[in-house]
Amino acid sequence: MAAIQLKDVVKRYGTGKHELQVIHGVNADIADREFIVVVGPSGCGKSTLLRMVAGLEEISGGEIRIGDRVVNDLEPAERDIAMVFQNYALYPHMSVFDNMAYGLKIKKMPPAEIRQRVDKAAGILELSHLLDRKPRQLSGGQRQRVAMGRAIVRQPQVFLFDEPLSNLDAKLRAQTRLEIQKLHRELGITSLFVTHDQVEAMTLAQRMIVMNAGNMEQFGTPEEVYHRPASTFVASFIGSPPMNLLKNVQGGRSGAITGIRPEHLDVAQDGWEVRTETVEMLGAERLIYGRLNGEQMIVRVAEHDPVPAPDQVIHVKPREDRLHWFDAGTGKRI
Numbered sequence: 202m203a204a205i206q207l208k209d210v211v212k213r214y215g216t217g218k219h220e221l222q223v224i225h226g227v228n229a230d231i232a233d234r235e236f237i238v239v240v241g242p243s244g245c246g247k248s249t250l251l252r253m254v255a256g257l258e259e260i261s262g263g264e265i266r267i268g269d270r271v272v273n274d275l276e277p278a279e280r281d282i283a284m285v286f287q288n289y290a291l292y293p294h295m296s297v298f299d300n301m302a303y304g305l306k307i308k309k310m311p312p313a314e315i316r317q318r319v320d321k322a323a324g325i326l327e328l329s330h331l332l333d334r335k336p337r338q339l340s341g342g343q344r345q346r347v348a349m350g351r352a353i354v355r356q357p358q359v360f361l362f363d364e365p366l367s368n369l370d371a372k373l374r375a376q377t378r379l380e381i382q383k384l385h386r387e388l389g390i391t392s393l394f395v396t397h398d399q400v401e402a403m404t405l406a407q408r409m410i411v412m413n414a415g416n417m418e419q420f421g422t423p424e425e426v427y428h429r430p431a432s433t434f435v436a437s438f439i440g441s442p443p444m445n446l447l448k449n450v451q452g453g454r455s456g457a458i459t460g461i462r463p464e465h466l467d468v469a470q471d472g473w474e475v476r477t478e479t480v481e482m483l484g485a486e487r488l489i490y491g492r493l494n495g496e497q498m499i500v501r502v503a504e505h506d507p508v509p510a511p512d513q514v515i516h517v518k519p520r521e522d523r524l525h526w527f528d529a530g531t532g533k534r535i
């Protein structure tokens with residue numbers, strides 16, 4: 202097991218006038234046994250960051266440490282990591298057992314020890330009854346568990362996950378999330394998990410790295426990121442529906458954007474005037490979409506609250522202790 206340290210990590214692709222910098226100096230200290238999620242929109246550089254830790258991409262600048270070693274110039278096989286991919290990358294002609302055992306056979310581990318490690322991993326992942334099957338005879342969720350099993354048997358210092366749940370349907374994804382959490386509790390292996398899905402990030406992470414266009418916008422616990430977003434980008438990326446960001450609001454500060462989450466607004470007798478547009482029914486709650494001084498505003502209300510008709514003026518009050526302010530120029534939290 203090991204800590205991971207990223208120091209001024211930079212990635213550039215291409216050379217000369219085709220050079221493109223996609224990671225702009227990322228710094229992060231990840232503790233031994235921590236479960237870290239790297240989250241951000243498509244193209245923000247999260248896979249590139251993970252692949253640099255794995256050794257699948259060269260590091261253009263800075264330093265990556267795993268445990269007490271600088272790994273910049275080490276081959277993937279020398280880094281003592283195991284990676285789980287989105288597409289599982291299982292060998293179709295091999296049984297589940299052989300898929301899980303393959304990496305160990307290559308390392309010439311004695312068969313008895315291989316058998317013991319595979320059996321143990323299969324037990325943890327509830328795959329014991331499927332060891333003779335071929336990948337095509339498995340469901341998507343089972344294939345994903347085989348891919349995790351193959352990583353576990355190697356007993357690495359670090360697990361790297363690249364969007365491993367994105368091929369699963371919503372229900373299976375939620376279930377597999379719980380399994381990954383359980384696995385982490387049992388094995389306690391330092392993990393880096395990449396996803397573009399903020400719900401996945403919030404539910405899995407002990408701490409999360411929020412990336413935007415090659416920059417680390419924030420590194421914190423899900424609570425910190427939700428309650429104290431470091432920028433308007435984080436405020437609108439984390440939370441569903443996103444935080445309302447208002448330039449033009451009564452009680453606002455000059456040069457600042459006022460932020461308030463839809464769940465921190467109450468419909469009241471007086472307060473901000475919102476013209477309603479539509480109401481969305483989500484089961485236990487409803488979302489009122491409207492406009493406040495021309496800016497879009499979403500208000501989340503409970504199931505039993507009265508629902509306004511479209512094109513009507515309602516009043517809403519922000520909970521004062523839940524207001525956020527961001528610099529209108531830089532977008533950074535004030």
Ligand SMILES: Nc1ncnc2c1ncn2[C@@H]1O[C@H](COP(=O)(O)OP(=O)(O)OP(=O)(O)O)[C@@H](O)[C@H]1O
Pocket residue numbers: 214215221223241242243244245246247248249250397
């Ligand atoms: N081999 C490459 N050559 C040039 N540019 C690349 C290469 N690989 C990735 N990029 C660029 O680097 C940036 C980051 O890509 P990366 O795949 O890390 O993003 P991502 O956040 O993982 O996105 P996604 O969620 O879509 O996979 C993108 O702008 C991408 O176009």
